[in-house]
Amino acid sequence: MSDNILVTSLDEALKWGTGKSLWPFTFGLACCAIEMMSAMGSDYDWARFGSDIFRDSPRHSDLMIVSGTVTKKMAPRIRRLYDQMAFPKFVISMGACASAGGPYVRGYSVVDGVDQVVPVDVYVYGCPPRPEALIQALKMLQDRIVAGKVKH
């Protein structure tokens, strides 16, 4: 099938479309969620990059931004929300806490990294990352989707 010109071109178009129309999921956990709101707010306006419609239901969205500390109480809920999202779905781990536990890594109730719960495509460092960093992560994810380098 991959030799077929028509199917290959359609596949390319599909990848391009997926990358340029990511619908993020309104899902804030902690401090980073405020910077995520700044990124979608007036000054940074990340609708410019084709990812504007924040959806409140996991079933409508295809990008989950884990923005904040993942606790042991919240981790099963994150997995459940991730399972409820329809394919194709992508995850950005925003900030030190979501990526590796951050300053709370010694705490008894904190999961050290959301990648123990859901597969992560792009990690963003910072505590909290500036909105520019989140936008860079979004661009990076889009480029990888268009290039076909995402795993799932």
Next chain:
Amino acid sequence: MEDRVIEINFGPQHPSTHGVLRIKVKLDGEIIVDAQPVIGYLHRNAEKLAEMGSYPKGMIYIDRLDYVAALNMELGYVLAVENLMDVQVPERAQWIRMLMVELNREASHLIWLGTHGLDMGMLTPFFYCFRERERILRIFDEITGSRLLYNYFAIGGVYSDITPKAIEMIKAWTDDFGSKLEEIQSILGKSYIYVSRTKGVGVLTAEDILSYGVTGPMQRASGIKRDVRKNSPYLYYDRINFDVPSRTEGDVYARFLVRIEEMRQSIRIVKQVLDKLPQGDFYNKKYSKPMLVRLKTTGESYVPTESPKGEFGIHLIGDGSSIPYRVRIRSPSFANLSSIPTMLKGYKIADLTAAVSSIDPVFGEVDR
């Protein structure tokens, strides 16, 4: 037909929970019979981790309590430490602290106003509020070097002085923020839908307020005119003029008006502080950075401060080592949130988001 009560879950993932709140709501048709908040989805051991390092190290966990008003949190901690160790703070540092705290109060209330608009189904106030908030954050970026979590207040002063450029930025901001605030207020306050959805909703009487220990704008909206800045002044709040707004209705609309008026008063305070800002040191030279980690003390201290959410205080106990024995956090959002069962009982399910967002809960602070 007796057993008509159904139980639904609100959260922990919901756009109107302002974080990770879960409320177990019991409904009889549309009427809320019972509502119990379930918290702990963001419990990240701030108190215990602050007790594991030296006194200045605890600051990073205090910073992340109420992350939309981080400087107010830092202020509570440094005041408690300074009270415990009898640290003298230069006058300029105290005025700088007041300036920064009031600016952060504005930023916090702007976030509340924007998200409250979102909860009421309006997208426009969110963008207006974030536009104004970004201006304040640019001032913070200029002074402290970061946007959201600053770690700016140090024991014995502040980490860096205010630059002339920052003062210019603050002056430009104070000059036209008042009219912008008017504009934002008119979007909500002149909307018939907003007013009719908030008037008479989520009423808390003065007795409820006192029995739950609710503080801050919620308390003042219910007729109890109490503000820590006025009643037991810290920093130099006794040297400047400002009013404490209050209402008697105790509903969501009254809380909205009280918060808006508080923002006006904060502009007044910022203007006065800029006039009175003296020259001098911005930190106590005795408490240089290598000294800070070796601070040792015994005794207890509790200093209440007025954070944007209410009375915030830290109860510190020192046991003679360089690590605090106990860091107990009195967080206003936790007490305010506990009033949910009373506040929601008897109202319709559609009033739930209005009432919950009028609390202005921040979960870093509730769950600690």
